[in-house]
Amino acid sequence: MDQKRKAHQEKEDLDPESTMDGYQCCSGVKGQQSKEDGQQPREAGQQLREAGQRAREAAKQTVGISKIDGSLGQAHSRNLLFTFVSTANNSITELKVMGDKPTKVSKFDRFVIPNQTLSEVFSIDSFVPTVSRLTNLRVLSLVSMGIWGPLPYKIHRLYSLEHLDLSSNFLFGSIPPQISTMERLQTVTLDGNFFNDTVPDWLDSLSNLTFLSLKRNKLKGTFPSSICRIKTLAVLALSQNKISGKLPEMDCLTNLHVLDLGENQLDSELPILPKRLVTVLLSKNSFSGEIPQQYDELVQLQHLDLSFNSDKKAFKNHNL
Known part of the structure; x- marks a missing residue:
């Protein structure tokens, strides 16, 4: 089943913007990843353009790499904490980004808010398919990043995902029903957003x-x-x-x-x-x-x- 899903995914068209370079702080463990997996986090990073810039600044202050059931690369800055974990076979399994843009507004009109949301050039429709290339990703946590827009149905491409946390962003509209196909999900956390449809009836x-x-x-x-x-x-x-x-x-x-x-x-x-x-x-x-x-x-x-x-x-x- 996983091989069929992967083959189907490779046939789908991705936004050209999703192939651009991204987080440079990933280079701290580049030598421990395969060529393919080494490219994936860099591609994903560019879609968070503003966060990516902060990550590149943080790369100069990388505090090091430690061994915890695989390789753990971590870069700290005043505004960003970026973490990814790769296993012994160099497959990315966890991607966590903690930003400094909590949703401090009570009203959101679906437009960019300076110093709160990411800029207009950010495209969540391009970012999600890019992240979905990490086919072994089990943990995705993007918290307080200022991500805005409807949550794309393409999120279901992350078929290996077990833990999803998109808290404290500016996601609105409905929670896409395609998530119902992500049978491995154990935890779903979407707190502090602006979803304004009904509670899904497919959660079972x-x-x-x-x-x-x-x-x-x-x-x-x-x-x-x-x-x-x-x-x-x-x-x-x-x-x-x-x-x-x-x-x-x-x-x-x-x-x-x-x-x-x-x-x-x-x-x-x-x-x-x-x-x-x-x-x-x-x-x-x-x-x-x-x-x-x-x-x-x-x-x-x-x-x-x-x-x-x-x-x-x-x-x-x-x-x-």
Whole structure:
């Protein structure tokens, strides 16, 4: 299956801009990579033009290379932390970039914001296909980079990906359904963006998913019942969105330890919850009724927050 996907990927056209040189700080481990893999991070880097410039400055201050289950190259500067990991066979498996552009704006009109987003010349449509050439990539983390635009459907080309973190950027629109084909994904973190469509109803296709966090977006609509079919889920965080309506019974999520749905517009009675929950955050919604007797069975529960729900008669006459 992987060979077919790789062959199909090689046939697809890539944006010409994606072949330009990129992060020079990768040169610290160049001798330990194959020629093909050595070119890939440089190509990917150019698509983050502004971040790439900072990376080149940081290359002059490279602090060195250490051996940790492969080769780890790291460059530090005041504005950027760039890390990639290659295994014994010189295959890039992790790409992590931590920037200094947190989303400090409450409103984003899908246009470039000086000193917040990357410039107009940046193209996420070109950058994602370039990164997808790292066919063995398992970890992709691009946090606070000022990346802006809709998340391209081509993200699904990263079929080996297990951990995806695109937090604190300026991504908007919908979360592309093509992600549902990325069956190896274990963690998905898209916090602090501007996604403004509904919560995807295909998330149960990710049968290995243990951690899902979509906090601080503009997601709307009802809570998809398909989430309750993700038996592997341990952490579910959808707080600070605009999710409304009724919560389904959630006791089938037998591995769930953390449930964070605070600061939404949920207006049902409280649902039945999984018995292994440790943390439940449901504050600042519109829940009503009484606390279910079933909550007495949540013997591992350490933190339950039901504060600031709109019904003054809610949750009375019950002591946990």
